[in-house]
Amino acid sequence: MIEKLYIGAISGTSVDGLDISLISISENNVNFLAAKTVSFNSDLKGKLLSLGQSETISIDDLGSIDAELGVLIGSSINCFLTDLSIDPSAIAAIGSHGQTIRHRPEKQPSFTMQIGDPNRIAETTAITCIADFRRRDVAAGGQGAPLVPPFHEALFRTSKQNRVILNIGGISNITILPAAPEQPLIGFDTGPGNALMDSWIKHHTNMPYDDKGDWASSGRASSSLLSLLSEDAYLAKPPPKSTGREHYSLEWLRAHLRSQDIAPEDVQATLLDFTATTIVSAVTKWGSLCENLIVCGGGRLNTALLQRIKELSSFTISIAEDYGVDGDSLESSAFAWLAHQTLSKKAGNQIAVTGAKGPRILGAIYPG
Ligand SMILES: Nc1ncnc2c1ncn2[C@@H]1O[C@H](COP(=O)(O)OP(=O)(O)O)[C@@H](O)[C@H]1O
Ligand SMILES: [Mg+2]
Structure with a gap:
């Protein structure tokens, strides 16, 4: 049975930091192997929060923060793999969600926007990066969320x-x-x-x-x-x-x-x-x-x-750890799994959830 390694990375709406996880997938089995959170420094956190909130954004700010975050995601993944003594060539792909700076499913036309340049991630890590998962679902009339x-x-x-x-x-x-x-x-x-x-x-x-x-x-x-x-x-x-x-x-x-x-x-x-x-x-x-x-x-x-x-x-209330799953890395692992779906040419969205017109292969592929 072929086992493949995938990395997932996401910074959620809390903008508290970047969650990175490593999973292996074989057939339909998912194994959680390692995870870590890289906290944002207050300067980057402030910039990401203001991009997400201010009504007027300068294109210069958007472009430079997109690049800065892409480099940070790539270098954080490199450190993560070095700590685990894993060679980047062993990783099939990175699924990078990035940081949502605007999510407007109710607008006409609807749109959603995530930053963290995937070109930089592929360049920094030499690993194939799949990113921009939400916009295909939105293009198909869906909410683009939730994808987990x-x-x-x-x-x-x-x-x-x-x-x-x-x-x-x-x-x-x-x-x-x-x-x-x-x-x-x-x-x-x-x-x-x-x-x-x-x-x-x-x-x-x-x-x-x-x-x-x-x-x-x-x-x-x-x-x-x-x-x-x-x-x-x-x-x-x-x-x-x-x-x-x-x-x-x-x-x-x-x-x-x-x-x-x-x-x-x-x-x-x-x-x-x-x-x-x-x-x-x-x-x-x-x-x-x-x-x-x-x-x-x-x-x-x-x-x-x-x-x-x-x-x-x-109802009874449990936490993910009661099922042997790290509750902080479930979402980043989901994007590793979505990268696997994309490379396997399988749909990543669930139309009953997002309301899209049909199942769609999500994301774009940035070769390593
Ligand atoms: N010890 C704690 N007590 C209360 N809230 C906490 C604690 N640790 C983390 N949190 C909450 O969890 C948030 C981060 O959760 P996370 O799952 O990373 O959200 P997101 O996916 O939006 O980034 C923090 O902003 C904080 O509100
Ligand atoms: Mg978070």
Whole structure:
């Protein structure tokens, strides 16, 4: 049986760093071999966040940050392989997601944009790089997101239990995996993950995130603010749907806060409650038979958030580690798997999830 090695790399909507993972694929078996996260320095993080948020972007800034990120992804992969004593020639391909700086599935024409120049990645590593996974799905009328559900299905679907995979990144997304094989996969962004809580604590205390949700736990949720936030139109939309930081931003929060005088820690407590509520209502509405919720992504380390999800729901809650999978590397591994799909000329999108007109081979190939 031929076993091939693939690398996946992604910087998610939290813009906390680059997740890199190494997997092997043989037939339909996926093995997780190694993973690491390379933190961004505050200068690059600031530049990526501002590209993602500002209404006016200079083409010079866009071009140079795209190149800078491409080089960083390539050199980080080189270090990763050196640490593992693996020769680059052993790697079949890199699947690089890059950094989303704009995601506008609702615009006419719809578009999504990821940066981190794949030419630089191929040049720096001498490994074939597959990138730009989302835009073919968007071109076929899909949301371009989420793309991880087929990978979740390959790893976690079973006929014994109705499962839902919850990825709490900057934005939260779920994959509903019905036990009945004839039932289709459902997957969509539920709304905010860590994005709003991260932005609010950064603004008030300059911390990048609320460790274990301790700051939120020191406050009391405001029911009036919670109901105002819950009126957000995205939440009521049926899938397929996807969203981003462009929507769940500090400006969005400030627009809702305008007339209210609420202590900062109480706002944080409300944001935690809002995040938990939106996740639980999405799982309850669309995955009503869910028996087990399996949580991955950095938000699983927010103990207070997980506790609140438990209080609001009736299903069993596990984390990816309970299944022997590193919850921080699932998404980067998914892009390694998508690279394999592309090289094997297989579709990477799942039309029941993204709403595209048909299955499509995703991404472009940059030979090593
Ligand atoms: N110890 C922790 N306590 C609370 N939240 C955490 C902790 N560690 C990580 N996080 C959250 O996880 C986020 C990163 O999650 P990640 O899965 O990388 O998201 P993304 O895919 O959007 O980059 C951080 O920004 C932070 O909000
Ligand atoms: Mg991340």
